[in-house]
Amino acid sequence: MPLLAPHPRRSTALTALTATLSAACLAAVTACSSGDGSATPAAAQSPSGSVSRTPAPATEAAASQPRLAVTYDGGVQILDANSLELLADLPFEGFARVNPAGDGRRVFVTATGGWHVVDAGAWEEPHGDHGHYYTTEPSDTGIVFEAEEAGHVVNHAGRTVLFDDGTGEIVSFDSDEVADPDREVREMSTPSAHHGVAVELSDGSTIVTEGTEESRDGIRLLDASGTEVAASTDCPNVHGETVAADEVVVVGCTDGVLVVEDGRITKIDSPDEYGRIGNQWGLDDSPIVVGDYRAEQDTPTDAVGRISLIDTATNQLRLVQLPASYWYRSLGRGEDGEAVVLGTDGALHVVDTAGAAVTRSVPVIAPWQVQEDWQAPQPQVFTTEGTAYVTEPATNSVHAVDIATGEVWRSAALSVTPNELTGVTGAADEHGHEGEREGEHEGEHEGKHEETRS
Numbered sequence: 001m002p003l004l005a006p007h008p009r010r011s012t013a014l015t016a017l018t019a020t021l022s023a024a025c026l027a028a029v030t031a032c033s034s035g036d037g038s039a040t041p042a043a044a045q046s047p048s049g050s051v052s053r054t055p056a057p058a059t060e061a062a063a064s065q066p067r068l069a070v071t072y073d074g075g076v077q078i079l080d081a082n083s084l085e086l087l088a089d090l091p092f093e094g095f096a097r098v099n100p101a102g103d104g105r106r107v108f109v110t111a112t113g114g115w116h117v118v119d120a121g122a123w124e125e126p127h128g129d130h131g132h133y134y135t136t137e138p139s140d141t142g143i144v145f146e147a148e149e150a151g152h153v154v155n156h157a158g159r160t161v162l163f164d165d166g167t168g169e170i171v172s173f174d175s176d177e178v179a180d181p182d183r184e185v186r187e188m189s190t191p192s193a194h195h196g197v198a199v200e201l202s203d204g205s206t207i208v209t210e211g212t213e214e215s216r217d218g219i220r221l222l223d224a225s226g227t228e229v230a231a232s233t234d235c236p237n238v239h240g241e242t243v244a245a246d247e248v249v250v251v252g253c254t255d256g257v258l259v260v261e262d263g264r265i266t267k268i269d270s271p272d273e274y275g276r277i278g279n280q281w282g283l284d285d286s287p288i289v290v291g292d293y294r295a296e297q298d299t300p301t302d303a304v305g306r307i308s309l310i311d312t313a314t315n316q317l318r319l320v321q322l323p324a325s326y327w328y329r330s331l332g333r334g335e336d337g338e339a340v341v342l343g344t345d346g347a348l349h350v351v352d353t354a355g356a357a358v359t360r361s362v363p364v365i366a367p368w369q370v371q372e373d374w375q376a377p378q379p380q381v382f383t384t385e386g387t388a389y390v391t392e393p394a395t396n397s398v399h400a401v402d403i404a405t406g407e408v409w410r411s412a413a414l415s416v417t418p419n420e421l422t423g424v425t426g427a428a429d430e431h432g433h434e435g436e437r438e439g440e441h442e443g444e445h446e447g448k449h450e451e452t453r454s
Helices: none
Strands: 014-019 027-033 059-061 067-072 075-080 088-093 099-100 104-110 114-119 122-127 130-135 140-144 148-157 159-164 169-174 185-189 199-201 205-210 218-223 228-232 238-244 249-252 256-261 264-269 288-291 306-311 315-320 331-333 339-342 347-352 357-363 380-384 386-390 397-401 408-413 421-422
Touching: 067 099, 067 357, 075 264, 088 140, 099 148, 099 264, 099 421, 104 140, 114 148, 148 199, 148 238, 169 199, 169 205, 185 315, 205 249, 228 380, 238 288, 238 347, 249 288, 249 421, 306 339, 315 357, 331 380, 339 380, 339 386, 380 421, 386 421
Parallel strands: none
Antiparallel strands: 014 027, 027 185, 059 130, 067 075, 067 421, 075 088, 099 104, 104 114, 114 140, 122 130, 148 159, 159 169, 169 185, 199 205, 205 218, 218 228, 238 249, 249 256, 256 264, 288 306, 306 315, 331 339, 339 347, 347 357, 380 386, 386 397, 397 408
């Protein structure tokens, strides 16, 4: 993958071990120490090859200090997730996207040049049977994972995987080493560039989408050596992934989902001939995956307002009717497995995923309409530690909602019009799965829009 200049202090040499597979499979490249004096880094610092910033001093805190990252036209702001206070305003060129980096401390800002690593300024250092929590001033670290068209970011089982839509190249590494210039990386390349995604499982196997710039139709499961274990082409316009309990992976299609479990791929059909599930939200302790749903091909959202529930234990797919329509970035999951959906009626609807029913609707913002331009600022939802954070571009504000009680426990005015939203816990134990908030625009219209980078 094209890379920026290496960090000047990097001394660990890397060589490429290439596994040549059939044309239908992937080429796998694993970076490792070679001792030959050469270096092929997985990422670099600033284009000049160094970072001149002096880290701000750290302050110890009594507990973890979660952070929010909010993009706007021109940059990203870092907020204290408890007080909603602005901590830093960092400029970035181009349309910025944002995803957790997977280490509980940093986020990726997808902007001109690739994935930029931003330190949200809160972290935990384990110490025996307890941890110490620290904060510092949030900052742009200068670390950039260069990409032609930076796309999906997937965090799972302590690994972070980046997919370059412009080249079909994939890079993965230990999430805790995102800011380490001497990280060991694994690189793979798909046969054709496409708007895709990959997830690395705990045994080193990888699930990756298959497609070209014109179409996408399935996935491949490769073992740790790069050998194909299973494949399916029964997934038109394949998009997005998530991981449920027992490391079962669900991948979305325009007519259902593919479920990957124990080396097997199973198709679950949508109840409609066209029933697109393009974005999914899973939890490591729940067999039920929440998906969006759209039964009309030429609309940006399901006008009827339904979400999908995929039970990976029974391979059943159910639809839940909501009081209002929504768009794919207004969904999330609560700590007890519930789904939360911000409807166009301005209410946050809580769905019992086991009972497949809406249990609460909480007014949060004014009614709004889904826009066809997916890059335009629209309400977003990010859930963490029992709270649903909701942005309201119409009023330049953000709201914190207790999912269990429905209380809107804090609101704050922003100095910018918010667009994308994510966050970090500020704690070390973030080695579950963070999938379909990561870098995914759904492709509201197949064809021209569908092939726009995520």
